[in-house]
Amino acid sequence: MTDSILVVSPHPDDAEFGAAGTIAKWRGQGRDIYLVVCTNGDKGSNNPKMTSTNLAVTRHEEQEAAAKILGIKKVVFLDYPDGGLEDTPEFRGKLVRLIRLFKPGIVAAPDPYRRYLSHRDHRIGGMVALDAVFPYARDRLSYPEHAASGLEPHKVREVYLWRPETPNLHVDIRDTFEQKLKALLCHRSQVGTDADAVENRVRQRAADLGGEKGIALAEAFYRLELPL
DSSP: OOOEEEEEESSSSSSHHHHHHHHHHHHTTOEEEEEEEEOOOOOOOOOOOOHHHHHHHHHHHHHHHHHHHHHHHHEEEEEEEEEEOOOOOHHHHHHHHHHHHOOSSEEEEETTTOOSSHHHHHHHHHHHHHHHHITTTTOTTTTGGGGTTTTTOOOOOEHHHOSEEEEEEEEOOOOTHHHHHHHTTTTTHOOOSSSHHHHHHHHHHHHHHHHTTTTSSSEEEEEEEEOO
């Protein structure tokens, strides 16, 4: 189980934009990928006829479809409202529980340290994910109620933070770019129906990131190694 990976996505589609090519590479290596989607994305529409209730249902469906393309083993929806993530013991405890349940070697999440303008859910989600990894999931006396359901403390080996301002790792996604694109296109409520426009945008972003390291198409991360 330590070869498994837990991806913490504040909204449906965040993981696909930030890390889908890398997720597909990990899956190709035979690793089990688990995805936790923290909010239901129920605010992400400018359509005057759309309601939050209907949008949440749509975004669940879109996320499940994208997860199938990437070979994700299980999607866990926490269903906090879009824009409603808070750094609370409850939210942190849910992530700690999933880390102890799935025992990932790697946790991937958005980088919470981007300066100035960033979505608040990304900042809170990334920060709480880091706190859940260290020290809470590691420490036996943190959330001791987990032990009642047989969950033991777990030490994560690595953290991958996507969309960092100062990446220290560039992953070559030339072989998995098409999977990334197909997964993103599942999120039609967010990216629209013009597949060519989406591809041009995503390909250019991957090319820009790869150009920093002489890679045709890449995703960039700030990678942390945790002491065991």
